[in-house]
Amino acid sequence: MIYSGKHLVTGDGKTYIQESALCVDAEGLILEVGKTEDLQAKYPDESVKGEKGSLMEQDFQITKWCHRFIREQIKAGDICVDATAGNGHDTELLCELAGSRGKVYAFDIQDAALMHTRKRLEEKGYKAELILAGHETMRQYVTEAGAVSCIVFNFGYLPGGDHRLATHADTSIQAIKEGLELLKLGGMISLCIYSGGDSGFEEQEAVLNYIAKLDSKNFLVIVSQYYNRPNNPPIPALIIKR
Ligand SMILES: C[S@@+](CC[C@H](N)C(=O)[O-])C[C@H]1O[C@@H](n2cnc3c(N)ncnc32)[C@H](O)[C@@H]1O
Numbered sequence: 001m002i003y004s005g006k007h008l009v010t011g012d013g014k015t016y017i018q019e020s021a022l023c024v025d026a027e028g029l030i031l032e033v034g035k036t037e038d039l040q041a042k043y044p045d046e047s048v049k050g051e052k053g054s055l056m057e058q059d060f061q062i063t064k065w066c067h068r069f070i071r072e073q074i075k076a077g078d079i080c081v082d083a084t085a086g087n088g089h090d091t092e093l094l095c096e097l098a099g100s101r102g103k104v105y106a107f108d109i110q111d112a113a114l115m116h117t118r119k120r121l122e123e124k125g126y127k128a129e130l131i132l133a134g135h136e137t138m139r140q141y142v143t144e145a146g147a148v149s150c151i152v153f154n155f156g157y158l159p160g161g162d163h164r165l166a167t168h169a170d171t172s173i174q175a176i177k178e179g180l181e182l183l184k185l186g187g188m189i190s191l192c193i194y195s196g197g198d199s200g201f202e203e204q205e206a207v208l209n210y211i212a213k214l215d216s217k218n219f220l221v222i223v224s225q226y227y228n229r230p231n232n233p234p235i236p237a238l239i240i241k242r
Pocket residue numbers: 083084085086087088089090091107108109110113133134135136154155156157158159165166167168171
């Protein structure tokens with residue numbers, strides 16, 4: 001990971017301002033200090049982080065929005081769960097943040113999804129426990145109850161896959177329930193909730209109703225909205241255990 005000293009914005013592969021930068025590995029060890037542009041060329045597989053530019057330069061797509069909070073949440077050595085592995089983008093982020101001392105579980109009901117995820121992780125040299133099972137059974141596989149830092153749900157269907165194999169209200173709610181039990185105090189669940197199209201509204205309504213009723217003494221629930229966007233925009237939500 002490369003941290004810039006100043007005003008660095010990437011994410012789309014562009015570096016807008018080059019400043020002196022600190023380059024650290026996934027464990028947080030300092031590799032070297034130098035010019036951002038030099039370090040990015042030398043460590044092409046590392047992501048670049050830094051002070052943000054203006055909000056106009058940020059990506060507000062739902063998964064990127066959730067990734068901001070996930071990045072703040074996960075520390076090296078953490079235990080994390082990707083409840084919907086799909087093409088593995090979220091699993092990859094969890095592996096990057098938890099580092100080699102951490103542990104990442106990733107669930108999906110489709111072989112194809114786990115194959116895509118495995119390939120993505122292999123390309124980056126990351127390791128995760130990939131589990132071909134519904135996330136509603138996650139407590140059977142994740143042995144560290146009460147110690148999990150972050151669980152990520154990105155509901156819906158596998159992009160480019162069979163839309164009929166999408167997540168469903170009943171199993172999604174059971175999975176959130178199990179996830180809440182696995183979380184440590186201060187642990188977080190991130191949810192990308194979709195509606196309309198193939199998924200209809202049933203799952204979104206059911207998930208929102210369920211998380212609205214969580215006891216506020218034990219859980220902080222934050223739901224965001226793309227307030228003026230037409231056509232049933234997705235809803236990002238966070239649950240934090242306290
Ligand atoms: C929108 S995709 C996830 C995208 C993924 N997080 C990524 O980064 O590419 C939703 C995934 O949930 C999976 N899924 C559906 N029902 C599931 C269940 N009960 N348990 C686990 N995964 C499920 C689908 O097979 C699909 O791959």
